[in-house]
Amino acid sequence: MKHFVRRHLAWFTTPGLVIVFGIVWHLYIVIFDVSGFILPKPLDVVVSYFELLGDSRLWEATGVTVFETLVGFFFAAVIGIGGGAILGKVAWLEETARPFVIATQVVPKVALISLFVLWFGFGSFPKVLIATILAFFPILTNTLLGVKSVDLGHKDVMTSLNAGRWETFKTLEFPSALPAIIAGLEVGIVLAYIGAIVGEFLAGQAGLGFLTIDYQNAFDVSGLFGVIVQLTLVGFIMYLAIVGLRRILIPWHESVIVEKLRQPVG
Amino acid sequence: MTTMSGAHPPSVPTSAKVRTPGASTGNEIELVGVEKRFEITEGSVHAVARTDLAVGQREFIVLLGPSGCGKTTILRMMSGLLQPSAGMVKVGGRDLWRGAQRDQVALQNLGIVFQEANLFPWLSIEKNIALPLKLRRVDKAQRLAKAHELCKLVGITGFEKRWPRELSGGMRQRAAIARALSYDPQILLMDEPFGALDAMTRDQMNLEIQRIWMSSGCTIVFVTHSIPEAVFLADRIILLSPRPGRIHSITEISFEQPRDMAIQTSPEFQDIVRSLRRELEAMG
Numbered sequence: 001m002k003h004f005v006r007r008h009l010a011w012f013t014t015p016g017l018v019i020v021f022g023i024v025w026h027l028y029i030v031i032f033d034v035s036g037f038i039l040p041k042p043l044d045v046v047v048s049y050f051e052l053l054g055d056s057r058l059w060e061a062t063g064v065t066v067f068e069t070l071v072g073f074f075f076a077a078v079i080g081i082g083g084g085a086i087l088g089k090v091a092w093l094e095e096t097a098r099p100f101v102i103a104t105q106v107v108p109k110v111a112l113i114s115l116f117v118l119w120f121g122f123g124s125f126p127k128v129l130i131a132t133i134l135a136f137f138p139i140l141t142n143t144l145l146g147v148k149s150v151d152l153g154h155k156d157v158m159t160s161l162n163a164g165r166w167e168t169f170k171t172l173e174f175p176s177a178l179p180a181i182i183a184g185l186e187v188g189i190v191l192a193y194i195g196a197i198v199g200e201f202l203a204g205q206a207g208l209g210f211l212t213i214d215y216q217n218a219f220d221v222s223g224l225f226g227v228i229v230q231l232t233l234v235g236f237i238m239y240l241a242i243v244g245l246r247r248i249l250i251p252w253h254e255s256v257i258v259e260k261l262r263q264p265v266g
Numbered sequence: 267m268t269t270m271s272g273a274h275p276p277s278v279p280t281s282a283k284v285r286t287p288g289a290s291t292g293n294e295i296e297l298v299g300v301e302k303r304f305e306i307t308e309g310s311v312h313a314v315a316r317t318d319l320a321v322g323q324r325e326f327i328v329l330l331g332p333s334g335c336g337k338t339t340i341l342r343m344m345s346g347l348l349q350p351s352a353g354m355v356k357v358g359g360r361d362l363w364r365g366a367q368r369d370q371v372a373l374q375n376l377g378i379v380f381q382e383a384n385l386f387p388w389l390s391i392e393k394n395i396a397l398p399l400k401l402r403r404v405d406k407a408q409r410l411a412k413a414h415e416l417c418k419l420v421g422i423t424g425f426e427k428r429w430p431r432e433l434s435g436g437m438r439q440r441a442a443i444a445r446a447l448s449y450d451p452q453i454l455l456m457d458e459p460f461g462a463l464d465a466m467t468r469d470q471m472n473l474e475i476q477r478i479w480m481s482s483g484c485t486i487v488f489v490t491h492s493i494p495e496a497v498f499l500a501d502r503i504i505l506l507s508p509r510p511g512r513i514h515s516i517t518e519i520s521f522e523q524p525r526d527m528a529i530q531t532s533p534e535f536q537d538i539v540r541s542l543r544r545e546l547e548a549m550g
Contacts, residue, residue: 153384160345160378161398162368171397175388252388252429 040222048222049229057211058227062234064207065196068124069238072131073192080136080188081181084143088177089169094144105137110198117203127199127207134195135188142184146177179253182246189242193235208234293356294375294453294485295321295344300353302339312510313339316353319504319513321487323452326479328500329489332546336511337489338457344487345378345455358452377446377484379456383438385430385445392417392426395444402449409448416444419478436467440474447482454479456488460495469527472498476524493542494530505542507549515545 005012022042028034029041036044052058087094109130116126150173158168200209208231215224246256302314314336321327329337342348343355346368355362357372385394392413393400399409417423420440422433430438439459446454456475460468472495479486490496496503500519507514519538521529529535 151384153380153382154386156347156378156380157384157386157397159347160373160376161401162370162373163401167401171401172386175386178388250388252431257431 044222045225049226052226061208061211068127068196069131069193072128073135073189075132076135076139076188076192080139081143084140085147088144088147109134113199113202122203122205127196130199131192131195135192138187139184142180146180147173150176178250186242189238293320294323296356298354300350303351315510315512317513323485324483325485326499326501327487328496328503330496330503331506332508335506335508337506341455341457341489345376346373375452377451377454379442379446379459381458381461383442385438385441387430390427391441394441395448398448412448416447420444435463453485458489480524493539497538
């Protein structure tokens with residue numbers, strides 16, 4: 001029993017802490033007599049969330065946001081992994097490209113949204129673009145770092161076997177960089193999600209970001225909270241899906257093996 | 267590409283091999299006026315002075331010396347990982363280097379074992395061992411069969427599907443030896459292969475490498491800084507002195523092979539160890 005609890009600790013602590021948070025929240029409203037118009041009671045939020053779940057608008061919005069996030073993330077992964085690998089292998093290209101890559105990050109993305117709307121209108125495409133721009137950077141830098149920090153002893157093995165550049169990349173550099181790449185993807189999926197939502201926020205016609213604005217305009221605070229709950233849960237699920245890649249793609253890695261070892265045998 | 271396997275399988279027992287001096291026909295490795303300087307920001311470091319050395323077929327050569335004597339540098343030059351600043355490295359009579367390119371046939375004849383096992387953590391043991399064959403485009407069934415055969419030879423049967431990190435240091439080093447033997451090289455170059463192991467495992471590995479050497483009929487060049495290890499294994503010990511690295515003396519060890527651990531307590535053995543130690547100490 002003790003082992004069971006230790007193994008699935010988060011399944012016990014997470015609901016527990018959420019309940020504690022709800023109680024504190026509730027007490028705050030009761031003690032300080034906060035208007036439900038400003039801050040609804042937690043149970044009202046739960047009720048309105050369940051009502052929302054029956055609303056097709058929520059699912060349409062969720063679909064739009066998830067689509068934009070995943071498409072943006074996909075392009076970010078392609079650009080990040082591909083670009084990172086190439087820059088990691090070609091030193092002069094890395095030096096040439098570095099200022100421009102950094103420039104894409106220091107420019108406030110919010111300012112870009114106005115530009116994208118001007119160029120591409122109010123549809124999904126500018127949101128996908130923002131998601132991509134936001135998400136590719138950590139993936140690229142992590143891939144770059146991963147490809148460049150290959151163990152020298154491992155390199156000696158490939159050199160002594162007279163392996164070519166592509167073979168060395170395929171057999172050594174890429175697998176060796178995978179843990180770093182996955183860490184980049186984990187950050188990337190969250191940023192892609194934020195990008196898509198902020199895009200909808202500022203220039204949306206659909207999606208969860210747009211829905212929050214809609215509720216805000218209607219002064220429906222409970223509904224607004226309901227959407228926030230949905231946003232949180234959807235984000236969680238997408239993040240966990242990427243984290244799950246670890247077990248599939250790098251079952252040999254310390255981060256996975258340590259988890260396994262923590263599970264006592266029998 | 268697979269023509270080498272079968273022609274010279276490591277599992278053929280040739281333990282009855284008779285070692286008569288001068289019987290070896292050709293030289294497996296030859297260093298001719300080999301020299302190495304490393305360019306650094308404040309000039310250059312003379313790592314290895316002009317060195318001539320010929321290693322005969324099936325010989326077990328040990329390069330022995332204090333740190334900084336260039337023994338690893340010499341081994342890396344023999345392996346083609348490092349190009350000499352001057353002179354020639356010949357493997358099986360062929361020049362190892364042609365300009366900045368290495369000779370394919372010469373490389374085929376060289377297997378290398380490093381101080382670290384250097385197994386790829388994302389590949390199972392069998393796939394690590396079969397890696398050189400994969401790079402040589404040997405088909406999967408054939409290369410895994412070879413890997414299993416080698417697991418038996420180096421004594422890690424039952425661990426084929428495991429990940430390297432699940433094995434002990436000694437086991438990992440055995441796998442590294444199996445990987446080096448996978449394409450049946452005539453020459454095995456070993457750079458302090460057991461330096462990171464505890465004394466007991468090390469003794470055991472020395473017995474193993476002697477057995478593998480005798481049964482595979484390959485030539486071994488072995489780097490160590492342990493005198494007893496050198497005396498136990500070697501046909502000839504090349505003692506190197508530092509700054510710059512050069513051959514100080516060559517000692518023939520004539521104990522009959524295979525040797526067992528008990529030999530280490532014999533007076534003759536200890537005499538050789540003592541005299542080598544005196545030579546080393548005299549270097550300062």
